[in-house]
Amino acid sequence: MKCxxxxxKEATVFYRENINGKETKYALCGDCxxxxxxxxxxLFADPFGGNLLGxxxxxxxxxxxxxxxxxxxxxxxxxxxxxxENGKVGCxxxxxxxxxxxxxxxxxxxxxxxxxxxxxxxxQAKRSAMEKLASLEQELKKAIxxxxxxxxxxxxxxxxxxxGQ
Amino acid sequence: MLWYETEGPxxxxxVSTRVRLARNLxxxxxxxxxxxxxxxxxxxxxxxxxxxKEGYTFVDFxxxxxxxxxxxxxxxxxxxxxxxxxxxxAVIENEKKQVYVMICEEDHLRxxxxxxxxxxHGALSAAREADAAIDTSLQVAFDEELGYLxxxxxxxxxxxxxxxxxxxxxxxxxxxxKSIQGQLSKxxxxxxxxxxxxxxxxxCLYQFSNCVTQGVTEEEILSNxxxxxxxxxxxxxxxxxxxxxxxxxxxxxxxxxxLGTMRSAYMVGTEELYRLYADVRMGIAMGICNxxxxxQLDSLLIRCMPATVTIQxxxxxxxxxxxxxxxxxxxxxxxxxxx
Numbered sequence: 001m002k003c004x005x006x007x008x009k010e011a012t013v014f015y016r017e018n019i020n021g022k023e024t025k026y027a028l029c030g031d032c033x034x035x036x037x038x039x040x041x042x043l044f045a046d047p048f049g050g051n052l053l054g055x056x057x058x059x060x061x062x063x064x065x066x067x068x069x070x071x072x073x074x075x076x077x078x079x080x081x082x083x084x085e086n087g088k089v090g091c092x093x094x095x096x097x098x099x100x101x102x103x104x105x106x107x108x109x110x111x112x113x114x115x116x117x118x119x120x121x122x123x124q125a126k127r128s129a130m131e132k133l134a135s136l137e138q139e140l141k142k143a144i145x146x147x148x149x150x151x152x153x154x155x156x157x158x159x160x161x162x163x164g165q
Numbered sequence: 166m167l168w169y170e171t172e173g174p175x176x177x178x179x180v181s182t183r184v185r186l187a188r189n190l191x192x193x194x195x196x197x198x199x200x201x202x203x204x205x206x207x208x209x210x211x212x213x214x215x216x217x218k219e220g221y222t223f224v225d226f227x228x229x230x231x232x233x234x235x236x237x238x239x240x241x242x243x244x245x246x247x248x249x250x251x252x253x254x255a256v257i258e259n260e261k262k263q264v265y266v267m268i269c270e271e272d273h274l275r276x277x278x279x280x281x282x283x284x285x286h287g288a289l290s291a292a293r294e295a296d297a298a299i300d301t302s303l304q305v306a307f308d309e310e311l312g313y314l315x316x317x318x319x320x321x322x323x324x325x326x327x328x329x330x331x332x333x334x335x336x337x338x339x340x341x342x343k344s345i346q347g348q349l350s351k352x353x354x355x356x357x358x359x360x361x362x363x364x365x366x367x368x369c370l371y372q373f374s375n376c377v378t379q380g381v382t383e384e385e386i387l388s389n390x391x392x393x394x395x396x397x398x399x400x401x402x403x404x405x406x407x408x409x410x411x412x413x414x415x416x417x418x419x420x421x422x423x424l425g426t427m428r429s430a431y432m433v434g435t436e437e438l439y440r441l442y443a444d445v446r447m448g449i450a451m452g453i454c455n456x457x458x459x460x461q462l463d464s465l466l467i468r469c470m471p472a473t474v475t476i477q478x479x480x481x482x483x484x485x486x487x488x489x490x491x492x493x494x495x496x497x498x499x500x501x502x503x504x
Contacts, residue, residue, distance in 0.1 A: 076194040091194035092306030092314040095321075102318070106311070109319055112380035115312030117323035120300045123307060 003029035073097040133162050167240065168263050169464045173282020176459040177450045178398040180330040180370060183241065183279040184288040186296050187272040187315045187324035189306040195271075195316040196252070204253040204269045211268045214302040215257045215295060221264075224256045235472035241279055241330075243267055262291045271316050272324075274299060281460070283394060285327050285387050312379055322379025327390050331397060334369040334447040335404035342371070345397060353377045354393055368439035368466070369447075373397075409451050420448030424457075427499045432488040435471060438495075442466050456501060465498050 003011045009029035070079045078090030080101045089095060095102060119127055136159050143152035168181060189195075190210065193203050216223040226234070226247075234248040243256065247270045254269040267275040276299070278292040299305060306314040312322035320326065336342040346356045357372045373393075375386050409416060423444035426433070433441070446462055448454040467473060469491045475482050478490055 075192070076198050078198070088317045089195065089314075090198050092189050092191055095308060095311055095314050106318055106321065106379065110322065110377050110379035114310055114380055115308070115322045116380055117312055117325070117382045119309070119312075120305055120307050123309060127309070 001027055003027065003032050005029075005032040071097070129162060133159065136162070167242075167260070167464075168279045168281050169240070169467050170460060171281045172458075172460055173280060173284055175283045175398060176281070178331055178333070178401050179283035179394070180332050180463055181241065181279055181281055182284045182288050183277060183328045183330075184285065184292045185326045185328070186276040186292050187313065187320045187326075188274040188276065188296065188299060189314055189316070190273050191304045191306045193273060195273075196269075199252075199269070201253060207273050208253060208255045208268050210303055211255070211257060211266065211274060211299070214299050215266060218298055220259045220261055221257050221295075222259070224258060226250070226254045226256055232472050232475050236470070236476050239470035239473050240467055242277075244270060244275075246271065257295075259291075259295070262294070263288075264291050264295050266295055272320070281463075283329065283398075285329070285390060289325075289327070289383065289387065319376075320378050323381070323383050323386065325378055325383055325386055326374050327386060328372050328374035329390065329394055331371050331373065331394075331401075332369055332443075332446055332450075333371055333397070333401050334443055334450075335408050336397075336401050337366070337369045338408065339404055341400065341404060342366075345400065349373060349393060352389065352393060354390065367436070369443040405447075405451055416447075416451065417453055420444050420451070420453045424448065424454055424499070427495045428501075429496065430492045432485065433469075433492040433495060434484075434488050435469075435491075438466065438469050438491065441495075457499070461498070465495065468498075469494055 001011045003009050004027050006029060009031065011027035012030055012033075070081065072079055073090055073094045074097055075093035076091035078094055080098050083089055083094060083098065083102075089098075089102075136155055140152055140155040140159065143149075143155055173179070173181070190207060193199060193207055199207075212223050215221050229237075231248075234243070237243045238245050238248045242258075242265050244267065247254065247267050250269070252269065254267070257266040257268065258264065262278070263280055264276065264278045267277065276292045276295045278288040280288045280291075308314055313324040315321050315324055333342055336345060349356055353376050354373050355376050357374070375390055378386070381389075423441045426437075427441050427445065442462060442465075445454065445457065446459070449457055449459060449462065468477070471487060474487050474491055474494070477494070478486075482490065
């Protein structure tokens with residue numbers, strides 16, 4: 001079989017690429033395979049290693065040259081490039097250091113990027129206060145709409161007190 | 166008692182339910198950035214949070230023999246990746262509650278609870294107890310917007326993964342399993358083989374678990390899984406009835422031959438064991454061999470796994486020696502009870 005790229009030499013490297021379900025097959029000669037690997041940098045990446053998930057990380061163009069002042073995680077020193085390569089973060093603080101960069105990936109993985117499940121005890125109190133605040137604001141809106149101003153004034157005081165805490 | 170030695174709900178379709186909570190400590194990086202000293206500190210912290218609690222025992226995994234580690238994998242108590250680790254790691258177990266906390270796995274702490282049959286609620290409650298103890302005494306990495314922070318973003322949020330091991334012989338024989346697998350992926354569930362990612366389904370055993378861990382509550386994950394599990398169980402039971410109505414003689418023959426082999430064979434390999442297990446388990450489910458209990462068969466499967474067999478022998482065995490000992494265990498355990 002001839003190389004599908006140069007169509008001259010015999011193909012010795014067979015490579016299948018699957019990006020978001022779109023499959024592309026390559027049959028390449030040694031020279032074309034080497035050229036392609038140089039270009040993409042991950043032709044022979046382990047499909048079960050970090051790179052599979054690494055491809056999930058978006059916002060990192062294929063051919064960026066490392067900048068001198070690349071942003072690093074405040075705790076572990078990892079760069080977003082390293083996160084993308086491994087498909088995993090370097091430490092828990094990476095999520096804060098690269099919040100914006102990670103957002104599209106998390107949205108793609110989980111559909112939404114806001115936690116709704118359980119929280120450690122110390123966060124629970126804060127969370128219930130926030131929920132109470134949201135419900136009072138809703139009631140206030142309704143009170144104003146129905147011109148129940150006395151009730152609205154009471155609600156406003158409660159909201160102020162809660163916010164002041 | 167270990168999970169496979171106890172009876173569980175809906176055992177005809179469900180072999181086990183495993184719940185896993187991924188938790189991490191702030192101030193410590195993940196591997197490979199985690200130093201040996203850091204790993205040891207995490208182990209000490211987890212030990213102080215849990216090991217002193219009643220019912221929990223600390224096991225330094227560095228001191229555990231390789232065969233023993235492999236046997237724990239065969240019993241589904243630790244992950245294969247964890248058993249292969251050469252850096253400091255430990256387990257804190259509560260055998261009574263069937264809770265096993267792996268320390269320094271992919272995440273700093275992985276709280277697992279495995280129960281017999283379909284019991285996601287029981288398993289989650291038991292895991293939560295260990296989670297609460299960790300939560301109060303250690304600084305767990307949590308973000309109000311993102312939830313529990315994990316090494317891999319796929320576990321972020323609740324950090325909760327529920328895996329159910331299903332026994333689906335009728336859906337396998339009829340080939341209906343393929344369309345079910347496709348449907349499950351559409352509702353955020355993933356299906357894997359018997360021993361985890363990338364493995365084939367041996368013994369008609371399939372593992373399915375939730376993919377989405379963030380943006381949903383633990384209760385929603387549980388109820389989504391319960392609903393899917395219910396539909397699969399219904400489909401499997403209906404198919405079993407149809408199969409039995411149309412092919413009773415052939416099925417009886419298949420089951421009794423498997424039982425006969427278990428009771429008489431002199432050498433049995435692991436692959437054959439899985440086939441025999443599936444046929445006999447199907448026989449119990451279809452009422453063909455009522456004298457055998459699911460627990461008896463499920464625990465036999467685990468006791469006959471390579472590393473667990475080796476431990477029972479007390480010395481290193483060659484593959485043929487293992488097959489011989491396996492057959493001996495099968496013969497002894499499967500003899501009909503004299504009435």
